[in-house]
Amino acid sequence: MSGDKRSNLLLLFDRPQEPCFMPKGDNNSVFDVPQDYLPEKYKPVGQVVVSRFGESETGPNPKIPVKRISVPPLDEIQEIRRDENFSLFIPKHRKIAGRLINIFLGVKSVDDLLSVAVYARDRVNPYLFNYALSVALLHRPDTQNLDLPSFIHSFPDKFVDAKVFSEARETATVVPQGNRVPIEIPKDYTASDLEEEHRLAYFREDIGVNLHHWHWHLVYPFEAAREVVNKDRRGELFYYMHQQIMARYNFERLCNKLKRVERFIDWKGEIKEAYFPKLDSQVASRSWPARVAHQKLSNLRREVDQIVVDIDDLERWRDRIFEAINKGVVRDAQGNNVQLTEFEGINVLGNMIESSILSPDRGYYGDMHNMGHVFISYIHDPDHRHLESFGVMGDSTTAMRDPIFYRWHGYIDDIFQKFKSTLPRYTEDQLGYSGITVDEISLESNNAKNNLQTLWQQSDVDLSRGLDFQPRGAVFVRFTHLQHVPFSYNIVVNNSTGGNKEGTCRIFLSPKHDERGNPWLFRDQRNMMVELDKFRVNLKQGRNIIKRASTQSSVTIPFERTFRDLDTNRPTGGDALAQFNFCGCGWPQHMLIPKGTPEGMPCQLFVMISNYADDRVDQDVSGICNDAESFCGIKDRKYPDRRNMGYPFDRQPRDGVNSLQEFLTPNMRVQDVTIKFNNRVFQKAM
């Protein structure tokens, strides 16, 4: 019974704009909403509308009792209108979300929570409600183990072509359930190949990639209660996760005959890239604003959003950050000097640049990365004269769709790299693992050796739980995404230490040549190194053959997890479900391998076995999902690798090392591989 009650809370995520008294979930449950809980507009017709949905064809609908309690006033919360867009980048929105979270956390029992949530649901902004209730359910002790629905199920409009929604309405209205066919989203709907940047749309608009990014920022918020924000090495992870996105994006660009991203450094100049997202906000009933070619940032005077900030502010923050990097010292809010240390400096910088509330002095170093998003997202209406909302850069769910995201993060990453360049270089001693040699590495896929294969795949997802005010029943959309043929690593390691050893196997992939077709200098190639996997290995004496499947990657989660339509690959154990939302974080498995080229893209596979004694973090992680630990860490635990993230490529090379080959110590190895792209579309069961 208690389990039932709690899962009623999840029905509140269903069809977010349909009032609580309308049928929810698979069995058409209706909340028994007290009359005085009805939102104002339904009070005059309360009895009529409530009784209207009490029955369906199969008889009376199951009723979910709602306790009548004294609900705190929501006036402040309602300052964000129901039909607005909502963004955690906007301080005012963040503050209001915090209040609603506190209300949800403050009530005593699950019954009371259900009551106050029902009261709030049809009054407050639906995006805000979803966010605040999600956070509360994740943090209340009495709501652990609940399986929150994927964000795309509540708000599919943030992920798919706006055209889908009228088609879905047509299908749901006209075609009986058994006869429906999936609605196909064209692969190229935001632009054509005439726009060079559109070659990367499959990456930027990938549903799994965007869900990952939303999830990451949900798990690592930059502002919330301190115990939520202050996760182990979160600043460093901010740097590393985004650095890896940049490495991946640049890798994809080379696959598509485009040069690496140009940093967005001239903040008063034109942004040449345009982006037309072609997404509608179903809640705001507004399409996401486009950015046309050659627009410029302006100082922001968005009083309604309580954002008043100049480009000059951004420049001042930048200059202070550089000052800190070059001096190796930051100031804290009390005016004390704090050293940027070799190992932990990057974490401080991450919190400072992002910024999070962990920034040493947010007043002084400002809010650079976040405000960059905000400046860009309001480029079309900087003083709100046109009553326009923010563009896609203003929401972590949609930001990665826009080419400028990568130019902005290219700039941000460059600052981190400038800091990394000030650090002592790794010595051969710090890199090597005496007595351990990697003798051979190879990839195997479909009997092809060292030749990865990519292709287009079509997958279906049911969006009906997010389609408000239309007939029930599944409505699938079919979208096309990159995929690769699964493969495995074969690694031969020799252990001549005379005893059993443990190591961490670190696998990276990089393009073999730069955009001019030249071999890389190490200092450039290191930034192109895409982490594919990282895992612990036991090394017996002598020859060890390590086999590892691509699906086991420490950066990815299975495709199905993203959508949670299937119950596979779900973690088991004590509080498995509690972990599940955390585990939604992770790079999508289907995007593990860059697209490659039809002729076969020459790449370099890098494998290193590091000394586990220097890597290990002592903690119990049993029963905790850790599929994508490299990108997302582990819930309530320390980041599971003691090295700086990105090791061994996070620093400039030691003197004399100019190429990857020269960088190698015996416990590393490089293998030429190719990625061959098959430009055909396959159905899921390939």
Place this chain on the structure above:
Amino acid sequence: MSGDKRSNLLLLFDRPQEPCFMPKGDNNSVFDVPQDYLPEKYKPVGQVVVSRFGESETGPNPKIPVKRISVPPLDEIQEIRRDENFSLFIPKHRKIAGRLINIFLGVKSVDDLLSVAVYARDRVNPYLFNYALSVALLHRPDTQNLDLPSFIHSFPDKFVDAKVFSEARETATVVPQGNRVPIEIPKDYTASDLEEEHRLAYFREDIGVNLHHWHWHLVYPFEAAREVVNKDRRGELFYYMHQQIMARYNFERLCNKLKRVERFIDWKGEIKEAYFPKLDSQVASRSWPARVAHQKLSNLRREVDQIVVDIDDLERWRDRIFEAINKGVVRDAQGNNVQLTEFEGINVLGNMIESSILSPDRGYYGDMHNMGHVFISYIHDPDHRHLESFGVMGDSTTAMRDPIFYRWHGYIDDIFQKFKSTLPRYTEDQLGYSGITVDEISLESNNAKNNLQTLWQQSDVDLSRGLDFQPRGAVFVRFTHLQHVPFSYNIVVNNSTGGNKEGTCRIFLSPKHDERGNPWLFRDQRNMMVELDKFRVNLKQGRNIIKRASTQSSVTIPFERTFRDLDTNRPTGGDALAQFNFCGCGWPQHMLIPKGTPEGMPCQLFVMISNYADDRVDQDVSGICNDAESFCGIKDRKYPDRRNMGYPFDRQPRDGVNSLQEFLTPNMRVQDVTIKFNNRVFQKAM
């Protein structure tokens, strides 16, 4: 029975995206669609979906038989996809529309027309279908007297805030019919007062104004069968109707403390005005693209629309037009010289500049005004790389919403005025009416003399016939528009000719001062003269008192006609209904009087009695609607005033005349009046 059959055709305008086999009209009729008529996507589930809508709660729905005939292939027509936007400004769209019209005109009987229309309806683009079927019904002899629904009923999305549609869906789904309340559209939803141009939004976004503009261009297409285009003095009416729009807009600007419109003359410079229409196309599932501040035109390479044209082309056309004006001679397609005569030159120029197919040489003088619309409407995506459709300037239904419309037409009008300046000035003889004097003029409204009163009014319109794929039943929206208190003119005319006379009473209104607060020079004020009314008067000997109600205006149609919700003010007589669509053309009565100011805007009322002997056009207009003849002419008849349109203000004044006062002959009179604006919102029953 025949009457029934024909009105079944009108059901095809109902819920344009819902297939024919779904219930239509008040009695839920369904078309009995032959299986092989079903669109491809419904063929696999044909029996299921068709039988699904055969019954409603009250029993089987009435079936409308559909004859199975051999339908011509529609492949070419379907080159415009169903989910595209449609525009007559795009030559390719025009051509395809022409073909579909020909198909509809070519079938033999009403039964056959119904059959082919049913077949086409769920295959071709809904906007295109509406347009082609409308034109066909207007022109087929066997479909006269049919009362076509107002365009806003089929496509409300072209007229009202996009937010309305999700609210309407919520209302229709949640609230039973008797309990629904109108959905209110905020008066200011496209921008705020921080944007100066927004002060005019009530004018530009007025539903009646935009319906008029759409209607005008439907009645006076610039390209179609020659007998449709070649209406009496259509080129001159193009000039005059738009000149009056400019006069009215500039008048409104002065009321709002804004200077007159700056012509859009620098085609390679920035357009400083932005416009965010906040309209969604429900058919295309795309919002109408915005134009941000400071964008520039580009050469167009929209191959998909078959539009490849340079700004240089536009400049060449312009220069050739000026060449013609300054020489007083145009060339025709055969290379012959044609004089621009005093009376008919303006008509030639109108057709040339717009341009219509009546242009003397469209190859040489180009397509200037139309292409200006097209250039501006594609400013955000000139080469279609971003797969974007045109902005609001690309559709006559929406163009008047955008501030740039008035800058472009300001430029166009200026060319016409340059031509008018080359014409001989009216002599006192041409202006006077010997023996006729206007002795007194005044306005009376609510017992106030010479003081017009304006206010905000709210009106409701039922949009449910245009709301596809949602539950039935009326859904009203409530919008706020300008209104004035009805008034009447009192005109005292003395006839000392010694006999009965006839005259044309011409009434104009103009602001008294320019934007600097100075009195006008006549040469500027003449362009500010807003025609309020024009009617024939009989003048007996001696003193005549003429009373005329503001609602009788020759430029307006009643508000209700715009929406056709009411059966009032409908013309009677033989082919009354046939005229009805023509009669939808006309300036909305509620916009007859500019807004004025709270303190009372000083204006000048001008009345002239001209000699009817010089004005008269001999024709029978009995039974033909002519409410808005000044703006729209009379269907299938000559323009009912022999003078040049705009007379007596269409030319520069005779020598020695610098002010309006000096311009007057005894048959004219000027009276100071004020327009006082009451900034409150009244419900319809005021």
